[in-house]
Amino acid sequence: MxxxxxxxxxxxxxxxxxxxxxxxxxxxxxxxxxxxxxxxxxxxxxDHIQPAMQPVLSRWGVLDLLLEAGAEARTGTRWFDAEGAHIVTVPVPQRDDCAGAFLFLNxxxxxxxxxxxxxxxxxxxxxxxxxxxxxxxxxxxxxxxxxxxxxxxxxxxxxxxxxxxxxxxxxxxxxxxxxxxYQYPIAVLYGRQQSATEPRTLDVYLAHERMVSLIPRTGGETKVGFPVSPEDIAFWKTESEESLHRRLAEWCPGVSFESLAFGAIYPPxxxxxxxxxxxxxxxxxxxxxxxxxxxxxxxxxxxxxxxxxxxxxxxxxxxxxxxxxxxxxxxxxxxxxxxxxxxxxxxxxxxxxxxDTIAGSGFIALKTQLRSAAEDTRILNAMALKAAGLTV
Ligand SMILES: Cc1cc2nc3c(=O)[nH]c(=O)nc-3n(C[C@H](O)[C@H](O)[C@H](O)COP(=O)(O)OP(=O)(O)OC[C@H]3O[C@@H](n4cnc5c(N)ncnc54)[C@H](O)[C@@H]3O)c2cc1C
CATH class of the missing domain: 3.50.50.60 (FAD/NAD(P)-binding domain)
Incomplete structure (x- = not known):
């Protein structure tokens, strides 16, 4: 040999x-x-590349290739409460040492x-x-x-x-x-929202008992991620599309999907x-x-x-x-x-x-923190830097 x-x-x-x-x-x-x-x-x-990592990918000579392959830009993260009311949007910092948006590609x-x-x-x-x-x-x-x-x-x-x-x-x-x-596996669904924002945002809903993330995918698709109890896994794998729509409409008021399908379960x-x-x-x-x-x-x-x-x-x-x-x-x-x-x-x-909860009790502490950020630009800027990968 x-x-x-x-x-x-x-x-x-x-x-x-x-x-x-x-x-x-x-x-x-x-x-x-x-x-x-x-x-x-x-x-x-x-599949979302932080603003701070894009200069690194550019140095490696791959950023342009990602864009040519259809990578799309998204702005900040919008947080909503269980009633669908907007709490705050964490923006992307506009600075010389990082890109002005997240990039996403599958x-x-x-x-x-x-x-x-x-x-x-x-x-x-x-x-x-x-x-x-x-x-x-x-x-x-x-x-x-x-x-x-x-x-x-x-x-x-x-x-x-x-x-x-x-x-x-x-x-x-x-x-x-x-x-x-972690105690609760994460369920992932794929779908297409009826009216997604343009440019796209990452949207997080603090439903009464769990956190539900709507994550943009290329071509107008959305990945939905949320914790589930191990006993509920069979439900998510076998339920009809109609009942997936109903469940998401309860958790994310005001959001509706043209299509929705089960993707996978991950034990984080x-x-x-x-x-x-x-x-x-x-x-x-x-x-x-x-x-x-x-x-x-x-x-x-x-x-x-x-x-x-x-x-x-x-x-x-x-x-x-x-x-x-x-x-x-x-x-x-x-x-x-x-x-x-x-x-x-x-x-x-x-x-x-x-x-890691399916009994979040409305996420009172987190909502209080997000509301403070909405009222105080210093807190909001600190959150934006962290999300962009610029600080811990
Ligand atoms: C549901 C989910 C959502 C996520 N969302 C995000 C997100 O939004 N943002 C983010 O930044 N990260 C996210 N992550 C994490 C991110 O995907 C991982 O951190 C990243 O993919 C890890 O890359 P890796 O190369 O270390 O491992 P992997 O991508 O798992 O690659 C390991 C490779 O090693 C190979 N391999 C394994 N065993 C052997 C062996 N014995 N011999 C030879 N080859 C082997 C495998 O075939 C594979 O190709 C998410 C993860 C999960 C599960």
Whole structure:
């Protein structure tokens, strides 16, 4: 079996793996991506790109590609109470260091664009990989796998795991994990609203007992997300379209849909992995490292942020670098992660807990906070900066 050599091998070519490969495009480093999937990523995931992340994507040379693929702009987040009365709109900050709007494009298209752009710059992307084995050699890693029915192998100086929440690499390398499972799964429906705003907004309804988010999708579609009790899952999967309309009309007064269909159920988790303490050059990124509750549109955006930080840490390396050269850079990356990411994860967890209810009692505390924001521009501006990804 022949074995190719790469500077960096990334296991998992989802958003995080694709983002890192795109971020490394101009580095001159050789990159191999390996993934077990052979189809597209699950679409019902992160698809809104924060204003603060767009200059980063522009630097990687993918922002224009996202726009060409049909990415659309949305303005702020509108909050409504259970009666459908508008509480406040959190705007998008208008500043030089970030875009003037969120951008949205379906999740699997974002992943395809990141990967396509990295491949064009020379990254090797192999999908449909199975039975892979990982071995430490002196100063490098060796990976063996099966693809298209034949055994293959490669060596790399640095290994990156970006294989998602249930990371196999993380468990094989015995990396510790701190995990919180939220009580209520999130149901996702897809539909088309009768009169969506133009430009689009993200709308959140504080129904009496749960928070319901209406999230714009391209082409005038809407993704609806809300927590459900495990006992209600069968209802959402089997109910007629008419009763889905009725239920949403109760929760989001004044909103009506032309069409509505069940999409999927997701059990949200938040988790943070420890940093790797073993031998060799290794980094864990994406949901494998920092899975987040879908609240606040942060998971995918955090993948971009961390990929950019890792690429920046490696920016002084030339192709053919040694393990001894990369190890101190990885220590710096880990120190920055601990300092900058830990507060973001904590903030997201707090938002996840706030949303993790189907007995919200009208969300009195949250409504009070939103009403204060409506009356005080300093509070509103602070919320806008956080939503845009400019502050924690
Ligand atoms: C319902 C839902 C809504 C969300 N909404 C938002 C949002 O609005 N905004 C936002 O920013 N984020 C959101 N997120 C989070 C965001 O989607 C994730 O943070 C992001 O997709 C994680 O990317 P990843 O590359 O780490 O993982 P993944 O996208 O899961 O990719 C992991 C890749 O690794 C591969 N893989 C897995 N195991 C192996 C293995 N053993 N060998 C080889 N390959 C393997 C998989 O095939 C996959 O391609 C949401 C998530 C969910 C579930």
């Amino acid at each position: 022949t074995s190719d050599n790469f500077d960096i091998a990334i296991i998992g070519s989802g958003i995080a793996g694709g983002a890192l490969a795109a971020a490394l495009k101009a580095s001159g480093l050789t990159v191999l991506l390996l993934d077990r999937r052979s189809g597209p990523l699950d679409t019902a995931r992160g 999740h699997e298209k974002i992943a395809d664009i990141l990967l396509g752009s990295a491949q064009e710059a020379g990254a090797v992307n192999i999908t449909g990989v199975s039975d892979w084995l990982l071995e430490r050699l002196a100063g490098s890693w060796r990976i063996e796998w099966q693809a298209e029915g034949r055994p293959r192998a490669a060596t790399c100086t640095m290994l990156v795991a970006a294989d998602g929440t249930a990371s196999t690499v993380r468990s094989r390398l015995n990396i510790g994990l701190d995990r919180h499972r 988790v938040s988790q943070q992995s420890a940093s790797y303490q073993g031998e060799g050059a290794f980094a864990l990124i994406g949901d494998a490292r920092h899975a987040m509750h879908p609240a606040r549109s942060m998971g995918m955006n955090t993948c971009f942020r961390v990929a950019d930080q890792l690429a920046e840490s490696l920016s002084g390396l030339k192709s053919g670098f040694s393990e001894a050269q990369v190890l101190p850079l990885l220590s710096e990356f880990e120190a920055r992660f601990a300092q900058e990411l830990t507060p973001r994860l904590a903030e997201n967890h707090a938002a996840g807990l706030q949303m």
